[in-house]
Amino acid sequence: MFTTPVHIDPPPHLIDYESRILLTGSCFSENIGNKINQAKFRVLSNPFGVLYNPASVSGALLRIISAKVYHETDLFFHQGLYFSFDHHSRYSRPVAADCIKEINKELETAHQFLKESSFLFISLGSALVYHHETKGIVANCHKIPGNRFTREMLEPEYCTELMSKALDAIFAFNKTIQVVFTISPVQYTGEGAHQNRISKAVLLLSVEKLCKKYPAQTNYFPAYEIMQDELRDYRFYAPDMAHPSETALEYIWTRFSENWLSAEAIELKNRIEKIQKAAGHRPFFAASANHLAFVQSQIKEIENLIREHPGLDFTKELASLKQT
Numbered sequence: 188m189f190t191t192p193v194h195i196d197p198p199p200h201l202i203d204y205e206s207r208i209l210l211t212g213s214c215f216s217e218n219i220g221n222k223i224n225q226a227k228f229r230v231l232s233n234p235f236g237v238l239y240n241p242a243s244v245s246g247a248l249l250r251i252i253s254a255k256v257y258h259e260t261d262l263f264f265h266q267g268l269y270f271s272f273d274h275h276s277r278y279s280r281p282v283a284a285d286c287i288k289e290i291n292k293e294l295e296t297a298h299q300f301l302k303e304s305s306f307l308f309i310s311l312g313s314a315l316v317y318h319h320e321t322k323g324i325v326a327n328c329h330k331i332p333g334n335r336f337t338r339e340m341l342e343p344e345y346c347t348e349l350m351s352k353a354l355d356a357i358f359a360f361n362k363t364i365q366v367v368f369t370i371s372p373v374q375y376t377g378e379g380a381h382q383n384r385i386s387k388a389v390l391l392l393s394v395e396k397l398c399k400k401y402p403a404q405t406n407y408f409p410a411y412e413i414m415q416d417e418l419r420d421y422r423f424y425a426p427d428m429a430h431p432s433e434t435a436l437e438y439i440w441t442r443f444s445e446n447w448l449s450a451e452a453i454e455l456k457n458r459i460e461k462i463q464k465a466a467g468h469r470p471f472f473a474a475s476a477n478h479l480a481f482v483q484s485q486i487k488e489i490e491n492l493i494r495e496h497p498g499l500d501f502t503k504e505l506a507s508l509k510q511t
Contacts, residue, residue, distance in 0.1 A: 191416040193409050195442065200365050201449040204228060204496060206305040209297070212244050213237060213312030213371035214430070215410065220308075222440040225463070226456045227499050234297035235326065236275020239312035239375075241346040241393065243326035245353040246273065252360045254298040256291045259283045265331060272325040279329070304364055307357065309350075310410075312371040314341045314389035315378055340385065346393035347400075354401055366405045367447075368394045372414030372439075374429040387411065408447070410439050417442075455496065462488060466504040482508050 202208065208223060208230045210216040220232030235247040250273070262269045268279040269286040278293075280286035301307070316324045317336040328336060357364060370390050375383050391411075398405045414423070414431055421428060423435040431439070444453060465485045470478045485508055489501045 191419070193412045193416050193442075195409060195446045196406075198365075198367075198406050198447055200305075201452070202228070202306060202447050203449045203452045204455055204498070207231075207300060207303050208306045208308065209234075209301055209304045210308040210310070211235070211238060211247060212308075212310035212369075213239055213373060215312070215369065215371040215373055216308060216310035218431075218436050219310075219410075219440060219443070222436070227459055228452075229498075231297060231300045233275070234293045234300075235273060236277050238275070238326050239371075240314060240316045240324070240326075241311055241341065241349050241390070242316055242324045243273070244309060244311065245349040247326070248353040249356055251294065251297045251301055252356050254294060256294065257287055259287055262286055265329060270327075270329045272319060272322050272327065272329075275327055276329055301357075301364075302361055304361060307364055307366045308369065308408075309366060310369045310371050311390045311394065312373060313375050313378070313383075314343075314346060314386045314393075315339070315375075315382065316341055340382070341389060343389050343392040343396070346389060347396045350393065350397055351400065354397065354405070358401075358404060364404065366401070367408055368397065368405065369408045370394065370411035372411045372431055372435075376427075376429050408443060410443075413439055413442055455492075458488070458492060459499075462492075462501070462504055466507040 204227075206228065208228055210220040210223075210230065210232045211234070214237045217233050217237060220230055223230045224232065234251065235243075238244050238247055257271065257273075259269075261273075262271055262283055264270075264283075268281055269283045270276065270279050271286070271290060274290060278286055278290050280289065316339050317328055318339060319325050319331075320335050325336075354366065357366065370387060375386065378386060394407060398407055414435060418431075418435050418438060423432055423438075424430065425432050444456065448456065462485060465481070472478060486505065489505060493499055493501065
């Protein structure tokens with residue numbers, strides 16, 4: 188065996204296709220969220236955009252629960268665009284009203300979704316935060332000159348305090364939700380190798396304390412450990428040598444699926460993936476009798492799945508099959 192297997196504790200509750208899953212945090216949560224969404228689970232990923240540090244994640248979750256809307260006075264103008272220090276730059280717009288409209292639309296969607304969610308996945312990326320000279324800790328610096336910020340490495344106790352405040356509010360808002368923490372396997376090379384290790388250690392210590400403090404409703408999925416131990420090779424990294432490659436993400440998704448999905452969910456996911464693979468197939472002779480029969484068999488399987496699971500949407504797959 189040319190790897191070090193990472194043990195994954197069996198979770199107390201498994202995900203099925205009735206589950207609602209909200210993900211927030213680092214770009215890793217977005218990557219895994221895409222996998223979950225592609226498998227047609229009911230998912231909402233990163234309603235504030237990518238967030239890295241516990242202060243910003245905690246603040247976003249509290250804002251989602253309160254549903255307190257944003258106003259144009261909460262924005263700032265920089266290089267032709269309006270930005271929010273609480274959000275990723277994907278919400279930036281040339282017109283302030285458009286920026287606020289999109290932010291508040293996503294806020295309301297997240298508020299309703301969290302209220303009914305079965306699982307909340309929180310992926311923490313870094314304990315290093317940036318303080319703006321007037322706005323305090325920001326979620327994103329939006330390429331504003333660095334002399335407007337000061338850096339700080341949060342202490343484990345403060346991270347725990349911040350996340351505890353958010354968890355208390357979450358469990359009051361949704362009494363049955365299960366919270367799953369991950370530490371992002373992304374290497375934040377801008378911090379330097381040593382600072383990146385310290386940052387991950389802070390997050391690991393904090394999450395350990397949180398899982399012990401809320402044992403009935405929190406759990407931990409070891410994505411960071413899988414990347415560090417089972418995939419301990421640069422061939423599992425993207426060209427920047429910092430982010431997991433698509434192969435690594437697929438491997439982590441497989442490890443997650445086999446441990447966190449119910450047997451019924453795995454069976455349904457496999458059927459869906461088989462259809463998606465078929466829909467992506469491009470034949471040499473689209474008009475051949477064999478290919479037309481193949482297309483009809485896939486459409487029939489989609490119809491069967493929709494009949495068995497009326498909530499599934501195969502619009503994209505049907506359109507792709509009918510084009511071939």
